[in-house]
Amino acid sequence: MKDVYIFGIESSCDETSCSIVKNGKEEIATVISSQIDVHKNFGGVVPEIASRHHVKNITMVIDECLEKAGMTIDDMDAIAVTYGPGLIGSLLVGLEAAKTLAWIHKKPLVPVHHISGHIYANNLVEEMRFPLIALIISGGHTELVYMKDHYSFEKLGGTLDDAVGECYDKVARVIGVPYPGGPTLDRWSTEGNDTYELPVPLNDDSYNFSFSGLKSAVINLVHNEEQRGNEIRKKDLATSFQNRVIESLTKKTMKALEDKNVKNLIVAGGVAANQLIRKRFQELCEEKNIHYTVPELKYCTDNAAMIAASGYFAYQLGRTSDLTLNSKSSDTLR
Amino acid sequence: MKILYIDTTTSYLYGALWDENKVVESVSTKLDKDLSVFTLQKIKEMFEKANLEPSSIDKIIVVNGPGSFTGIRIGVTIAKVYAYSLKKKITTISSLQAMALSTKKNVEYRIPIIDARRGYVYAAIYDKDNMPILKEQYLSLQALLCAIENLPGDYTVITNDQTEIENKEEYSPNYDRIISTYQDQEELNPHAVNPIYLKLTEAEEKQGVSSDD
Numbered sequence: 147m148k149d150v151y152i153f154g155i156e157s158s159c160d161e162t163s164c165s166i167v168k169n170g171k172e173e174i175a176t177v178i179s180s181q182i183d184v185h186k187n188f189g190g191v192v193p194e195i196a197s198r199h200h201v202k203n204i205t206m207v208i209d210e211c212l213e214k215a216g217m218t219i220d221d222m223d224a225i226a227v228t229y230g231p232g233l234i235g236s237l238l239v240g241l242e243a244a245k246t247l248a249w250i251h252k253k254p255l256v257p258v259h260h261i262s263g264h265i266y267a268n269n270l271v272e273e274m275r276f277p278l279i280a281l282i283i284s285g286g287h288t289e290l291v292y293m294k295d296h297y298s299f300e301k302l303g304g305t306l307d308d309a310v311g312e313c314y315d316k317v318a319r320v321i322g323v324p325y326p327g328g329p330t331l332d333r334w335s336t337e338g339n340d341t342y343e344l345p346v347p348l349n350d351d352s353y354n355f356s357f358s359g360l361k362s363a364v365i366n367l368v369h370n371e372e373q374r375g376n377e378i379r380k381k382d383l384a385t386s387f388q389n390r391v392i393e394s395l396t397k398k399t400m401k402a403l404e405d406k407n408v409k410n411l412i413v414a415g416g417v418a419a420n421q422l423i424r425k426r427f428q429e430l431c432e433e434k435n436i437h438y439t440v441p442e443l444k445y446c447t448d449n450a451a452m453i454a455a456s457g458y459f460a461y462q463l464g465r466t467s468d469l470t471l472n473s474k475s476s477d478t479l480r
Numbered sequence: 481m482k483i484l485y486i487d488t489t490t491s492y493l494y495g496a497l498w499d500e501n502k503v504v505e506s507v508s509t510k511l512d513k514d515l516s517v518f519t520l521q522k523i524k525e526m527f528e529k530a531n532l533e534p535s536s537i538d539k540i541i542v543v544n545g546p547g548s549f550t551g552i553r554i555g556v557t558i559a560k561v562y563a564y565s566l567k568k569k570i571t572t573i574s575s576l577q578a579m580a581l582s583t584k585k586n587v588e589y590r591i592p593i594i595d596a597r598r599g600y601v602y603a604a605i606y607d608k609d610n611m612p613i614l615k616e617q618y619l620s621l622q623a624l625l626c627a628i629e630n631l632p633g634d635y636t637v638i639t640n641d642q643t644e645i646e647n648k649e650e651y652s653p654n655y656d657r658i659i660s661t662y663q664d665q666e667e668l669n670p671h672a673v674n675p676i677y678l679k680l681t682e683a684e685e686k687q688g689v690s691s692d693d
Contacts, residue, residue, distance in 0.1 A: 188687065192681060192691075195691045204561065246557070249534065250566055472516055
């Protein structure tokens with residue numbers, strides 16, 4: 147069978163990325179231009195600034211990626227691009243770039259949902275086994291998805307308020323950890339003790355999550371302790387916080403696996419880079435005899451390799467678009 | 481020489497194809513929020529009507545601002561990706577300069593205006609030879625009116641917006657004049673073709689810093 151090369155473009159938030167993936171599983175080259183240092187000064191991603199940097203970087207990122215692979219756009223079978231969800235101004239830059247490449251080089255244009263990208267990052271680790279449950283955890287998303295085959299997405303549940311990564315960022319800010327705070331909280335939680343009383347969020351039988359209550363509880367706790375003149379034991383608080391988050395994530399996910407009688411679990415998204423979360427799921431899956439996959443750290447945060455990987459399967463299914471493809475700040479995974 | 485001209489800096493798509501010293505096809509259409517949906521489709525149709533292939537173009541002239549931030553990025557992204565990927569020459573023109581060049585009136589001063597909301601505009605004042613008397617900038621309409629009052633000669637205001645101001649003429653691009661003026665403009669490295677916003681983002685203004693390197 148002839149090899150299929152997909153050129154992927156991702157620009158939904160603050161990373162401009164391009165990648166070439168062969169047959170949906172083999173990464174040939176990936177370039178990620180991160181704006182994290184730019185947005186640090188503002189305590190989080192500023193959408194208009196992100197858009198400005200995307201347009202500045204886009205051709206250099208495309209060029210570096212092709213250069214790295216020693217290939218040209220004419221060697222590609224299709225152009226895959228994140229059309230949403232994400233920051234609309236940021237998405238537009240990648241989208242217009244992809245549409246232009248598709249038009250001038252006469253290549254099929256494949257729209258890819260950002261979440262499906264995160265899921266298919268796992269296909270770069272090993273070929274996905276179905277049926278599976280996917281838990282997507284990132285700065286913008288917290289979702290449980292059931293897949294019986296490629297590109298068959300059934301959303302089981304999601305967050306009712308804050309995404310889990312958003313909750314990490316806000317909690318980090320309250321304890322005085324610079325943006326992005328997740329990695330620091332993760333590291334601290336290996337050094338602290340679970341001594342603070344915090345609620346387990348949305349502790350019910352649904353597949354939904356809720357993190358705003360936990361966030362508020364941390365904020366209140368910090369304020370109360372400050373008022374009493376007590377010092378916050380930051381590492382202990384990070385540990386207590388992270389344990390509640392993990393309890394919520396694992397409980398709902400393991401329930402979904404059991405209810406659906408599924409033996410394969412995928413964890414994906416930026417927060418899947420969290421060491422403790424990776425480890426807990428690993429332990430639980432070993433215990434329950436579940437086949438567990440999580441992307442390498444470099445494929446957890448936003449990248450175009452996952453978009454090209456997902457784009458491959460979309461392309462095989464004929465899911466292409468004409469040049470009127472638009473970006474969408476929110477859209478159902480389907 | 482075959483030239484593609486693209487302007488998406490306002491709510492309109494203005495595009496033209498130039499071949500052998502004349503405009504062979506053009507598109508002028510109000511797209512508003514659908515600029516991102518239809519721009520490339522319309523450009524493609526323009527090529528088809530002119531019976532030209534994207535690869536046959538020699539040079540791209542892109543309008544890189546000021547105007548709608550999102551709009552500017554659409555045109556600039558298309559143009560720089562096109563020029564980079566097919567190794568075409570590329571050059572930029574300011575939206576205000578294109579407007580001034582398109583005047584239908586024969587007066588001393590040309591004043592292109594783009595509404596920037598909240599009482600502000602992007603504007604410039606050019607003389608008959610298109611030399612700037614007031615360089616292009618983001619300023620309050622009030623300040624612009626003061627500058628206009630002090631002009632020693634007659635003037636025309638070129639705009640597509642509802643700005644309340646005297647001596648208005650509607651902007652309709654004169655592709656022949658714009659392209660013939662800019663066809664020999666120095667070519668740029670596509671990577672270095674970027675929007676000119678003339679305005680920092682609100683976050684940068686608040687913090688008094690620029691995110692630019």
